[in-house]
Amino acid sequence: METIDMLKEQDLKGKDLLKLADFSIENINALVELAYDMKQNKEAYADSLKGQLLGMIFEKSSTRTRVSFEAAMIQLGGQGMFLSSNDTQLGRGETIEDTGKVLSGYLDGIMIRTHSHSRIEALAEAASIPVINGLTDLYHPCQALADLLTVYEIKGEFKGNKMVYVGDGNNVAHSLMIASVMVGMDFTLTAPKGYEPASEVVEIAKEIAKQTGAKVELTEDPKAAVKGADFIYTDVWTSMGQEEEAAERLKAFGPYQVNEDLMVLANPECKFMHCLPAHRGEEVSAGVMDGEASVVFQEAENRLHAQKAVLYSLMKK
Structure with missing residues (x-):
């Protein structure tokens, strides 16, 4: 090649x-x-x-x-x-x-x-x-590289696709944002107020996006975020070391569950992605996690x- x-x-x-x-x-x-x-x-x-x-x-x-x-x-x-x-x-x-x-x-x-x-x-x-x-x-750069490989296998290209991350603006979100714009893929992140990605990472992504022509968007509205999405990605709401915040996070992220109602607002062929481990019934419904749109195990192998x-x-x- x-x-x-x-x-x-x-x-x-x-x-x-x-x-x-x-x-x-x-x-x-x-x-x-x-x-x-x-x-x-x-x-x-x-x-x-x-x-x-x-x-x-x-x-x-x-x-x-x-x-x-x-x-x-x-x-x-x-x-x-x-x-x-x-x-x-x-x-x-x-x-x-x-x-x-x-x-x-x-x-x-x-x-x-x-x-x-x-x-x-x-x-x-x-x-x-x-x-x-x-x-x-x-x-979490190695996870993001596996995510890009998964997109590449499914679509054969990056440009023209929209990646939407739903949930906590954490390490996975940071690397996925950077990775997406580096290959020219549009990126949208939707999170509740107070759980946005680090501002310095967003600025890095926006500077890279100027070179590749990708778009970077942040919003608190998950329904608006997933419109036109080719990939919807989420992660656990409570990561390691945040256990004391679990109840507060469950409340804040309740409207951000990736479920059938949210997936139907995206493009018809939209795929669901997750870095794993997943908590069915929290950040993702069991129906989406185990449904036909899910590519999480292909992603894990990658x-x-x-x-x-x-x-x-x-x-x-």
């Missing part, structure tokens, strides 16, 4: 993936096409990371991130090593900077799932090997292929 050749020419080897906006628009498009090719031609990349080691630091629990990264390394001929903060010196006060320097002497790359985004920035600054964001409180593209690009010899 022409875009994959372009990615090779630009060479992302040794770089960090902390947020998508750190990469060029061409890089993001190329990563999606590479992920698509890797999904179709698994054996062609089987030994591309032979002998490479990825350390996977988890300071937040995970299903998809852990399994997809570990499986990705195995399928590429390398190995992923699970590192829980409870079982390492990180849990006893060793600094993230010291950890980065030590692990750089043992490994070929680090993936971390953590809390503050400043923490992964400190790790990347100290480490001499690629650092990949498996999730922070501000961004975490594996998007991660393989990232690992290949940053860690290949």
